[in-house]
Amino acid sequence: MIRGEDLTVAYYADIHVLQDVTVEAAEGLITCVIGPNGAGKSTLVKTLFGYLSPNKGSVYLEDSDITALAGQERMRLGIGYVDQMHSVFPEMSVDENLELGAWTFRRDSARVAEAKEAVYVQYPGLDKQRETAAGSLSGGQQRMLDMARILMPDPSVLLIDEPSAGLAPKIAKEVYSDIIRLKDQGKTILLVDQNLNQAVRISDYLYVMEFGRVSNHGPSVDLGDDLREIVSSWLAVT
Ligand SMILES: Nc1ncnc2c1ncn2[C@@H]1O[C@H](COP(=O)(O)OP(=O)(O)OP(=O)(O)O)[C@@H](O)[C@H]1O
Numbered sequence: 001m002i003r004g005e006d007l008t009v010a011y012y013a014d015i016h017v018l019q020d021v022t023v024e025a026a027e028g029l030i031t032c033v034i035g036p037n038g039a040g041k042s043t044l045v046k047t048l049f050g051y052l053s054p055n056k057g058s059v060y061l062e063d064s065d066i067t068a069l070a071g072q073e074r075m076r077l078g079i080g081y082v083d084q085m086h087s088v089f090p091e092m093s094v095d096e097n098l099e100l101g102a103w104t105f106r107r108d109s110a111r112v113a114e115a116k117e118a119v120y121v122q123y124p125g126l127d128k129q130r131e132t133a134a135g136s137l138s139g140g141q142q143r144m145l146d147m148a149r150i151l152m153p154d155p156s157v158l159l160i161d162e163p164s165a166g167l168a169p170k171i172a173k174e175v176y177s178d179i180i181r182l183k184d185q186g187k188t189i190l191l192v193d194q195n196l197n198q199a200v201r202i203s204d205y206l207y208v209m210e211f212g213r214v215s216n217h218g219p220s221v222d223l224g225d226d227l228r229e230i231v232s233s234w235l236a237v238t
């Protein structure tokens with residue numbers, strides 16, 4: 001379980017991009033955060049991972065307060081973060097990209113090798129292209145490599161920001177299947193998504209963020225009907 005409690009975050013002075021945001025991703029479930037552009041979704045995920053420090057509020061992993069820990073330390077505790085921006089290193093091979101995912105235990109070469117093989121079993125498409133430069137993979141394969149790299153330390157909690165952004169629908173579907181597969185492995189997943197149909201379909205619990213606040217939340221099956229109204233309000237023109 002990862003929990004952000006009463007998080008208030010500003011990039012500049014006291015202009016709060018997040019205001020008293022509380023979210024919890026329960027163990028073994030997919031929790032999805034949705035909301036219009038600029039609502040603060042990525043800011044929330046970065047704060048949960050430790051790339052941003054909250055002005056107020058706390059982040060908990062199970063019962064431990066991890067607010068003061070840096071991203072690297074959170075990684076060691078089993079949290080993985082998949083950035084909204086594609087973050088493969090294009091000139092490095094698939095294999096080298098995976099090694100970067102093992103940075104926190106890079107001196108343990110046996111563990112690095114073992115982690116790589118475990119990840120290649122899960123991503124056979126990458127296994128066939130170990131020596132290929134990441135930049136020459138297709139967009140979908142690069143997203144898979146992003147996921148595979150984050151899985152190298154075998155995290156128990158995954159924070160995934162807009163995994164299907166910019167991908168063709170067919171490829172996006174594969175990404176969602178992959179996320180469901182990770183849930184079935186018992187991972188705790190916090191997903192940020194603008195693809196509302198998929199977000200409702202694959203998540204167990206939904207948070208709606210608007211203007212830096214949580215405006216609604218509940219089990220995805222219960223929220224379904226209200227969502228039509230919520231989403232239409234994002235598009236409303238006066
Ligand atoms: N580094 C930054 N410095 C200053 N303001 C920022 C920075 N990053 C984001 N913001 C602002 O904070 C607000 C929330 O941004 P954030 O990226 O968290 O939203 P989002 O919900 O992830 O949006 P999107 O759906 O477009 O990814 C926006 O108004 C944005 O312009």
Ligand SMILES: [Mg+2]
Pocket residue numbers: 041042043084161
């Ligand atoms: Mg974002």
